[in-house]
Amino acid sequence: MAAMSDDSIKTEDLSFALEGRLTASNIGPIWAEAAQTLERNPDRRVVVDASRLDYVDNTGIALLFDLKRRRRPKGAEIEIQGLAPNLATLVPDDDPEDLSGAAPQAPSVGLFEQIGRATEQQITYTQRMLAFLGDCGAAFLLATRRRGVVRWSETLSVATEAGANAVPIVLLIGFLMGVIIAFEIGLVARQFGAVIFVVDGVGVAMLRELGPLMTAIVFAGRTGAAFAAQIGTQKVNEEINAILTFGLDPIHFLVLPRLLAAVLVVPLLTVFADVVGLFGGALVLVSFDIGFVQFYNHLLGAVGMNDLLVGLLKAAVFGFAIAAIGCERGLSTGAGATSVGLSATSAVVTSIVWVVVLDGLFTVLLSG
Amino acid sequence: MAPAEAATAVHAEPAISVRNLRMGYGTKVLLDKASFDVQRGEIVVILGGSGCGKSSLMKNIIGLYPPMAGDVLIAGDSIVSARPADKARIQRKLGIMYQSGALFGSLTVLENVRFPLDEFTDIGPSQKDLVARLLLRTVEMGYAESLMPGELSGGMLKRAGIARAMALGCDILLLDEPSAGLDPITAANLDRTILRLRENLGFTFVVVTHELSSIFTIADRAVMLDPVSRRIIAQGKPSELRDQSKDPRVRQFFNREPDALPDAGTKRT
Numbered sequence: 001m002a003a004m005s006d007d008s009i010k011t012e013d014l015s016f017a018l019e020g021r022l023t024a025s026n027i028g029p030i031w032a033e034a035a036q037t038l039e040r041n042p043d044r045r046v047v048v049d050a051s052r053l054d055y056v057d058n059t060g061i062a063l064l065f066d067l068k069r070r071r072r073p074k075g076a077e078i079e080i081q082g083l084a085p086n087l088a089t090l091v092p093d094d095d096p097e098d099l100s101g102a103a104p105q106a107p108s109v110g111l112f113e114q115i116g117r118a119t120e121q122q123i124t125y126t127q128r129m130l131a132f133l134g135d136c137g138a139a140f141l142l143a144t145r146r147r148g149v150v151r152w153s154e155t156l157s158v159a160t161e162a163g164a165n166a167v168p169i170v171l172l173i174g175f176l177m178g179v180i181i182a183f184e185i186g187l188v189a190r191q192f193g194a195v196i197f198v199v200d201g202v203g204v205a206m207l208r209e210l211g212p213l214m215t216a217i218v219f220a221g222r223t224g225a226a227f228a229a230q231i232g233t234q235k236v237n238e239e240i241n242a243i244l245t246f247g248l249d250p251i252h253f254l255v256l257p258r259l260l261a262a263v264l265v266v267p268l269l270t271v272f273a274d275v276v277g278l279f280g281g282a283l284v285l286v287s288f289d290i291g292f293v294q295f296y297n298h299l300l301g302a303v304g305m306n307d308l309l310v311g312l313l314k315a316a317v318f319g320f321a322i323a324a325i326g327c328e329r330g331l332s333t334g335a336g337a338t339s340v341g342l343s344a345t346s347a348v349v350t351s352i353v354w355v356v357v358l359d360g361l362f363t364v365l366l367s368g
Numbered sequence: 369m370a371p372a373e374a375a376t377a378v379h380a381e382p383a384i385s386v387r388n389l390r391m392g393y394g395t396k397v398l399l400d401k402a403s404f405d406v407q408r409g410e411i412v413v414i415l416g417g418s419g420c421g422k423s424s425l426m427k428n429i430i431g432l433y434p435p436m437a438g439d440v441l442i443a444g445d446s447i448v449s450a451r452p453a454d455k456a457r458i459q460r461k462l463g464i465m466y467q468s469g470a471l472f473g474s475l476t477v478l479e480n481v482r483f484p485l486d487e488f489t490d491i492g493p494s495q496k497d498l499v500a501r502l503l504l505r506t507v508e509m510g511y512a513e514s515l516m517p518g519e520l521s522g523g524m525l526k527r528a529g530i531a532r533a534m535a536l537g538c539d540i541l542l543l544d545e546p547s548a549g550l551d552p553i554t555a556a557n558l559d560r561t562i563l564r565l566r567e568n569l570g571f572t573f574v575v576v577t578h579e580l581s582s583i584f585t586i587a588d589r590a591v592m593l594d595p596v597s598r599r600i601i602a603q604g605k606p607s608e609l610r611d612q613s614k615d616p617r618v619r620q621f622f623n624r625e626p627d628a629l630p631d632a633g634t635k636r637t
Contacts, residue, residue, distance in 0.1 A: 024537040028490030035492070057537025057569065058506075059491060062499040086568040092502070335518030336473035 014041050017049035022060030031063050038067075043076045051082025064091045132328045136259060139251050143260070155257040162223040163265030167272060169222070170215055174273030177210045178202060178280030186288050195288045199295055200302040202281035207307040208314075211274040212266075213359060216318035219266055220351035224326035227258055228347035231330025232340040240331065255327040259320060266319030267312040274311065314362050321358060322351040381444040383408050383540050383572040384429060389438035391421065391428045397436065398424055400598050404591050411566055411573040411586050413606070415621070416593035422576045423467060423544050425593065429574070430462055430542060431455055442540070460488065463533035463541040467548075469525030471517040477504065477528045478513035484536045503531040506561055508554065523550040527558070534565075540572045541565075547582045559585045580624060592618055 016037065022030065038046060048067055056064070067078050068091060083091075109117070143149045185201040231254055234240055243250050282295040290298075329347040333339050382405040392398040398421035406412045414422050427433045429440050431447040439448050442458050450458055471480045481500040485491055491499065504510050507527040517525060526546055533541055547555040559582055565571040577583060583590060583606050590609060592602040594617060602609050602618045610622035619625075 024485065024489045024491070024535075028492070031495050032492055035495075055569075057539070058503055058534055059485070059489070059499050059537055062495070062502050065502060066495065066498055090564070090568050092505070336516065338473040339518065 013045045013047055015047040015049060017052060018063075019052040019054075021054050022056040022063065024057060024059045027059045027063060031059075031066070034063070034067065038070065038078070041076075043073060045076055046078045048078060048080045049082055050080050050084075050087075053084065053087065056087055061087070061090050128332065129325075129328060132331075133324060135251050136255060136324055139249075139256050140259065143256060149252060149256070150260060151253070151257050155260045158258050158261040159265050162219070162226075162261055163269060166218065166222055166265075166269060170218055170269045170273050171276050173214050173218060174206075174211065175276040175280040177214055177273070178206055178277030179284050181205050181210065181277075182281035182284035186284060190288065195285070195290060196294075196298060198285060198288065199281070199290070199298040202278065202285075203299050203303040204307060206274050206277035206281070207303055207311045209311075209359070211270045211277060212311045212315040212318060213355065215266060215270045215273045215315060216322060216355045217352060219262070219269065219319065220322045220326075220348050220355065223262070224322040224347045224351045225344040227323060227326030228329040228333075228343040229340055231327055232333035232343040235331060235333045236335060236337075236340060250331060255324075255331075258327055259323045262319035262323035263316050264319075266322075267315040270312060270315035274308070310362070310366055314359065317358055317362075318355050321354050325351045325354060381441070382406055383410070383443060384574060385441040385444075386425075386429065387439045387441070389425075389428060389440065390436040391424060391433070391438075392436060393424075397598055398595075399593060399600075402438070402593075402600050404600065404603055406572060406574055408572055409566060409570045411562065411575065411588050413583050413587040413590045414574065414576045414593065415578050415583060415590055417578075417595060417621070420593045420595035421598075422578075422593060426542055426544055426574070426576050430464055431459055460536065461538055461540060463536065463538035465526065465529040465533045465541070465543045465546060467544040468522075469517070469520075469529035471520075471525055471528055471532070473517050476514050476516055477509065477520070480517070480528060481531045481535050484532065488536060500531070500535065503534055504528070506534070507531045508557060523554060526550070527554070530558070539570065540574075542574045542576075544576045545578075546575060547577060547579045555579065555582060556585075562586050580622065592621065 014037070016034070018030070050064070053060075064080065064083065064087070067080060070078055072078065139149075182198055182202045185198045186195060189195050189198050189201075231240075234254070240250050240254075243253050278299070282292055285295055286292070326347040329343040329350070333343045384406040386402055386404050389402040390397060390400045391402075402425070404412075414425060416422055424433065428435045429442075429447075431440070431450075435448060439446050441447070442461060445454070445458050447455060447458050471477070472483065475483065478497065478500050481503055482496050485496045485499060489496075501510060501513065504513055507530050509524060509527050509531060512520065512524060512528070517528070520528065526549065530541075530543060530546060533543070547558055550558065562571075562573055562575070563586055566573065573586070575582075575586065587606050589604060590602070590606045591600055592609070593599075594601040601615055602613055604613075606622065609618050613619050613622075620627075
């Protein structure tokens with residue numbers, strides 16, 4: 001065990017000894033005490049007896065260096081005595097500037113500058129997103145015109161993962177949405193004796209709004225994030241560079257299959273959500289004395305093919321937006337694991353914001 | 369090499385003892401009946417062609433993967449049969465540098481090196497910075513302390529990884545391909561650092577590498593693995609293995625000879 005004995009006051013000099021083993025596990029208090037002793041005695045000569053030091057590790061070397069490099073006035077120097085030569089060679093002689101001082105902190109940025117930087121970032125991002133959407137559109141057009149552009153096997157495997165494997169969660173959420181909507185509207189409608197119109201509410205809400213919206217949100221969380229993380233990791237591992245240097249276009253190679261899969265799969269998932277949502281609503285309305293047959297007959301009058309198609313169109317557009325944002329976030333990933341995480345988070349948040357904005361636009365445009 | 373001998377005297381048992389180890393993935397055996405000891409203050413190089421299980425052997429030694437059979441003792445304690453709490457204690461005796469450096473991406477280089485000190489010691493903050501900076505200087509990375517790992521090249525990541533492995537003062541260091549991807553001068557400096565640490569502090573090193581020049585410079589002993597027979601096919605001083613081994617595979621490796629071309633006689637002329 002290392003120890004520091006402070007047996008001075010024989011002369012003007014202060015002396016202490018470092019003994020035994022100095023390692024990371026025991027050096028903390030010894031170092032702190034040594035530093036305090038030196039600070040309390042700024043104008044006395046200090047003799048450090050290191051002759052009984054058996055073993056030091058890197059932290060011990062750092063302590064010896066810390067003692068050696070201290071600049072003190074003449075007559076108050078620190079002298080290390082009896083340090084074994086093998087240890088002495090490990091303690092650096094010079095004291096370059098870069099070894100002292102606190103670790104550099106990021107310079108603090110004022111509010112004004114922060115706003116400016118954020119604005120600039122958003123403008124750059126919007127530009128990049130628009131350019132990316134342009135590239136995607138061009139790739140899409142090319143895919144419709146020319147054969148062999150689309151990698152269908154990749155598209156199908158993405159569709160399986162993003163679509164078929166998402167069916168259970170979409171069913172669960174769609175069903176619960178139907179139940180909740182029917183119950184909430186039912187409670188209010190019963191006060192006015194208008195329970196039968198709950199069917200209209202559930203029908204329109206599920207087909208036009210909640211079916212596509214909830215599916216899109218599940219899709220953004222499940223698949224948008226996965227796209228960003230997959231492509232982001234490929235970027236970090238330089239796979240994107242490899243694709244580029246083969247003369248291939250990452251948009252054709254990686255993005256197009258995902259866009260196609262999303263545009264195909266989200267409307268299909270929405271159909272599932274619609275059907276189970278309506279079923280959930282019908283189930284609730286049984287407790288409001290409206291039977292399945294009555295529900296069905298009233299539903300046919302309340303909603304039309306138009307409502308279903310509007311919902312599916314929305315779903316396709318949401319799917320495109322989510323896949324495009326996920327892929328774009330993936331492709332603009334920086335370096336390292338942290339940036340992959342940031343990309344995935346950003347993909348989900350941006351997707352959901354855009355889904356809601358697009359939903360609003362649809363409502364305004366199609367309500368006229 | 370007095371300190372190394374002194375250290376050996378204190379700890380009679382080998383730093384690392386691999387006993388009759390069988391390892392692999394699933395049912396696929398990569399290495400079988402592997403036994404060797406690493407004495408205190410010794411530099412042992414594990415070598416062999418690509419894919420023969422060098423890095424996997426290292427991960428078995430440090431307890432990341434359980435071996436299929438056999439045992440690994442670190443300073444006399446079995447890491448294979450240790451309970452989780454004991455295993456963590458044993459693992460803290462080992463300083464490990466992974467092939468890619470394995471720095472934490474969200475911390476700067478300096479914070480990465482300081483990380484083990486932050487977690488396991490009560491050294492003051494500015495003093496921890498000093499320890500970390502000295503370590504970075506040892507691996508010639510002082511200028512990069514405020515960079516993020518994402519901004520470093522492969523060789524720089526490795527060097528920072530070595531500095532982090534040494535931070536807790538572990539005297540058994542395991543390095544996975546430390547000099548691959550380094551320029552010759554930095555690689556030579558790294559070899560010199562390894563030798564100096566061993567000479568002055570009695571550190572023990574297990575180095576996975578296939579850089580021949582590095583092997584001849586630093587290794588006291590080489591342990592050579594063979595992917596075909598899945599055995600250790602040679603152990604000994606590298607220069608002796610090169611000059612005296614009766615095994616053609618060993619001589620071929622140390623003399624850096626290519627495989628024989630398919631026999632010309634089989635071609636139709």
